[in-house]
Every structure is written in structure tokens, then in C-alpha cells.
Amino acid sequence: xxRNERGMxxxxxxxxxxxxxxxxxxLFLLLELAGPYRKPSVSKFKRWVVNLVLALFNTVVLNLIxxxxxxxxxxxVTANRVGLLNLIEPPSxxxxxxxxxxxDFMLYVWHLLNHEAPLLWRFHRVHHSDLNMDVSTAARFHLxxxxxxxxxxxxxVYFIGAALTGVVVFESLLLLCAQFHHSSLRVPAWFERVFWxxxxxxxxxxxxxxxxxxxxxxxxxTVFSLWDRIMGTMRADVxxxxxxxxxxxxxxxxxxxxxxxxxxxxxxxVR
Numbered sequence: 001x002x003r004n005e006r007g008m009x010x011x012x013x014x015x016x017x018x019x020x021x022x023x024x025x026x027l028f029l030l031l032e033l034a035g036p037y038r039k040p041s042v043s044k045f046k047r048w049v050v051n052l053v054l055a056l057f058n059t060v061v062l063n064l065i066x067x068x069x070x071x072x073x074x075x076x077v078t079a080n081r082v083g084l085l086n087l088i089e090p091p092s093x094x095x096x097x098x099x100x101x102x103x104d105f106m107l108y109v110w111h112l113l114n115h116e117a118p119l120l121w122r123f124h125r126v127h128h129s130d131l132n133m134d135v136s137t138a139a140r141f142h143l144x145x146x147x148x149x150x151x152x153x154x155x156x157v158y159f160i161g162a163a164l165t166g167v168v169v170f171e172s173l174l175l176l177c178a179q180f181h182h183s184s185l186r187v188p189a190w191f192e193r194v195f196w197x198x199x200x201x202x203x204x205x206x207x208x209x210x211x212x213x214x215x216x217x218x219x220x221x222t223v224f225s226l227w228d229r230i231m232g233t234m235r236a237d238v239x240x241x242x243x244x245x246x247x248x249x250x251x252x253x254x255x256x257x258x259x260x261x262x263x264x265x266x267x268x269x270v271r
Contacts, residue, residue: 013071020172031183032135038184041131054141066147069154085161096166100166104174104224105227106152115220123148125265125270127140129246131253182205184202187202199223199224199225200223203240204225218234219234
């Protein structure tokens with residue numbers, strides 16, 4: 001695969017992600033406005049401005065530093081047959097499925113570590129400090145966390161010999177699933193029960209965003225809920241109507257403006 005071909009693939013993958021990001025955000029916003037799960041406790045408009053400006057800042061910086069690096073890594077290992085999957089030469093469908101399952105499990109592990117390792121939690125708490133949870137929360141991450149995560153993903157792509165199609169499918173599913181389970185839309189109870197068998201519905205992730213630490217340190221899954229079941233980190237026994245979103249150390253919206261979020265990892269450690 002030539003450099004020009006890899007460049008075309010990277011550009012195409014980024015266009016797909018950008019299109020999904022914008023369309024998913026608009027779709028879930030409209031659904032939230034039409035059938036919200038609960039009324040906002042703070043200004044939705046101000047939260048959205050902060051979250052989306054933070055997301056735009058992250059996107060610009062990441063594109064300048066490592067434009068399409070994860071997809072580029074997948075294109076390279078596919079073309080040069082690097083990694084475990086390329087040692088056994090499985091069918092393309094198996095390689096794509098194995099890539100998706102492996103990357104999602106490792107994302108579960110990474111998410112858990114973000115809660116358990118003090119240094120990682122300093123960055124991840126930016127995400128959890130949101131006082132309400134809706135689709136914009138899916139884009140509320142500190143640049144430091146995203147950069148560390150990108151490096152780890154690239155290493156995992158090389159290790160397993162991830163299929164290019166598998167990486168593109170995984171990144172697309174990751175985005176849409178995160179937007180869905182962060183969204184504050186009213187979902188029929190029967191649908192959530194069925195969806196929860198394999199995937200992560202809003203009610204499952206809402207528990208994860210609770211101010212109660214023992215509830216927050218559970219339900220780490222992003223695409224599949226199976227990992228929480230297997231690893232014993234699943235929680236379902238929480239009254240959804242009583243969940244308060246956020247972090248106990250950051251109860252005031254005026255202390256969660258953009259500059260507060262950017263500097264939060266470098267302030268005192270809190271749980």
C-alpha cells in the first residue's frame with residue numbers, strides 16, 4: 001500500500017467519523033428535546049457550549065498532532081502483515097470481528113484503569129464532572145486523556161494486527177454507542193432490558209455517572225455490556241430516578257467552565 005493510498009484511507013475514515021459525529025449529535029439532541037429522560041438541573045445551553053468548544057479544541061489539536069494515526073496504524077499492519085492475527089491468516093470476517101471484540105475489551109480495561117489509577121483519573125474526571133448527562137457529554141474529554149488513549153490504541157493495533165475494516169467499524173460503533181448511552185432520552189423499559197443483554201443502554205451508563213463512588217466504579221463497558229458481566233463490575237440495582245450526575249467535589253456549574261476543565265487534571269486530587 002502506497003503512502004497516497006494510506007492517505008486516502010485515513011481521509012475517508014476521518015470523513016466517516018466526522019459525519020457520524022455531527023449526524024449522531026444532531027439526532028440524539030432532537031430525540032432528547034422531544035422525549036427527555038429528565039429535566040436539566042443546570043443550563044443545557046451553557047453546558048453544550050462548554051462541551052462542544054472543548055470537543056472542537058481537542059479535534060483541532062489532535063488533527064495537528066496525529067491526523068488519522070489509529071487508522072494509519074491499521075492500514076500499515078494490514079499492508080505489512082504485522083501482529084498476531086496476521087500470523088494465523090484467518091478469514092477477513094473473523095479478523096474484523098476479532099479486532100472489534102479485542103479493541104472493545106481493551107477499552108473496558110482502559111476505562112477501568114482511568115478510575116483506579118490516580119494519574120489517569122485526574123484527566124478522566126473532566127468527563128465525569130458534567131452535572132447533567134446528555135449526548136454532549138460523549139464529547140467531553142480532556143485532551144490529555146485522548147492523547148494517551150490514542151497511543152495505547154495504536155500499540156494495540158500493532159499487537160493484534162488489527163484489520164483496517166475492524167478498526168473503522170470499531171471507531172464508528174464506539175462513537176455512536178457513546179452518544180446513545182450518554183444521551184438523556186426516554187427509552188422504553190422493554191428495549192433497555194433487551195439491549196442490556198449485549199450492549200450498553202443509557203440506564204446502565206447513567207449509573208456509571210453517579211456521584212456515588214461505589215456506583216460510579218461500575219459499568220465500564222462502551223459497546224458491549226458482556227465485559228462488566230464477566231468481570232463482575234456490572235451494577236443494575238440502582239434507582240434510576242435517584243441518580244445524581246457528576247462529582248461531589250464539583251457541584252457548581254460556574255466552576256466548570258472551559259478553562260476549569262482544561263486545568264482540572266493539574267489541580268488537587270479528588271474522587
